Amino acid sequence: MTGSDRATTPPGTGGAGTTPAAAGVTTAVVVGAGLAGLTAATGLAARGVDVTVLEARERVGGRTHGLPVAPGHQVDAGAAYLGERHTELLALVKDLGLDTTPTTMLGAGRFLLGREDTTRDGRFPPLNAVALGDLFEQLDVLTAAVRLDAPWLTPDAARLDTLTAAAWADRQLTHPDARLFFPLFLGEMMAADPADVSVLHMAFYLRSGGGIRYLNAFEGGAQQDRIAGGAHQVCERLAGRLGARVRLGEAVHAVHQDEDGVTVHSTGGAYRAKVAVIALPPLPADAVQYRPAPPVRRAGERTARGCAVKATLVYPEPLWRAHGLSGWSVNAEGPLLSTVDDSPADGGVGVLTGFITGNEARRFGALGPREQRTAVVEQAARVFPMLPPPTGLHITDWVNERYSQGCYAALRGPGDWLRYGPTLTAPHRRVHWAGTETSTEYFGLMEGAVRSGHRVVAEVLARG
Ligand SMILES: Cc1cc2nc3c(=O)[nH]c(=O)nc-3n(C[C@H](O)[C@H](O)[C@H](O)COP(=O)(O)OP(=O)(O)OC[C@H]3O[C@@H](n4cnc5c(N)ncnc54)[C@H](O)[C@@H]3O)c2cc1C
Structure with a gap:
């Protein structure tokens, strides 16, 4: 076994500051040096947990670059x-001395929508305002009904989880301008083709991000x-604080657990710790071999790449x-x-x-x-x-990036929320899950990633 020393005797935390670790958790391996993994690692290190972060790429930052x-x-x-509502990210930005x-x-904006090219003020396209208003109203109704804490418990969830956004649009949108605009809107908001996402996921995503108008707006x-200077600096500065704890170029391929701990196998060796935090998007997370296997996987056949x-x-x-x-x-x-x-x-x-x-x-x-x-x-x-x-x-x-497998975030397809939602954050024995796709608040966004990092720190420390 290699690397276990590094996992148990890390260098100082730099700016992180330490307090004694919770009784049961002295060591942790965090897989993935994106915002979620680095937030989690910094939080654990600050509480005295010996942390090693394993990152497949030769850089930190993941989907920030x-x-x-x-x-x-x-x-x-x-x-x-x-x-402004991205409060956890903004706090981190400030703490790291960024602006x-x-x-x-x-x-004026330019609009080439298949008719006469138009130049006009603002962002709103020169399409039928009534048709677009009706589209947003319908989306608002769906969005308002979603249970943000547990989307799978939304009223009528079984039907909404089966229906694709494309099928929904086919039925609900009659005006050609609404039909033209809908896929453009979903592409811009979620990097999604309407055929790839369930109506439940679409409504959840829009609600999780603060509602259609908040998500869609620049000012306010x-x-x-x-x-x-770029969002990647957040991760670079977090990694700077963690120092040699962050190990680049180490793709993790297996996570094995026993009574006493967990062994994380990467291209660089094997790392032993009390817990592992998997801070990966669902598709790369599912490519890792877990022993024992979790009762429910992280993604399914209908989970698509953003x-x-x-x-x-x-x-x-x-x-x-x-x-x-x-x-x-x-x-x-x-x-x-x-x-x-x-x-x-x-x-x-x-x-x-x-x-x-x-x-x-x-x-x-x-x-x-x-x-x-x-x-x-x-x-x-x-x-x-x-x-x-x-x-x-x-x-x-980003679609063909091996260690992201799409962006802005994974797209939950038909059946996904009902199948994978209930175990989204449930630890699998000594394995905890982080990453923006595990956050029901600001899912898919940097804010969601940071919040998932904070959540997982609390979870690990609560193991006692
Ligand atoms: C083009 C684009 C535009 C976006 N626009 C916005 C925006 O404007 N605002 C916003 O808030 N969000 C936006 N996002 C989404 C945002 O980037 C993500 O929500 C956030 O960065 C996710 O962080 P994460 O830590 O959860 O995951 P990631 O950043 O994906 O981190 C996961 C890390 O794990 C590593 N990894 C993968 N597999 C392995 C393995 N087997 N072993 C070890 N390491 C592995 C990866 O290399 C990566 O570093 C955008 C994303 C993209 C790509």
């Missing part, structure tokens, strides 16, 4: 936006701010602003279904982020690199004909 676009400038290739910066949304909503690819278009400066444009666009045809101005606050470089979501992300992922770049650049020229071609283009395909 900084992309260098110009000297001194990184932008978010992964998660980016947060709002937030407002998302820029000044000027979930997309109000970004973390200045479908989002980010295209980062770089310009010498935010050139669209001089044309009275915000950089926001909504497009009926891909690959870029929407774009947003993600330029750093000082405007020293211009960055448009293009979102390729839902089924479009699958189509795009099947193209070769050259075809992908051509498709993005040609579409940027159609949406923003007044701009020169970008000077840089970066494509981040």
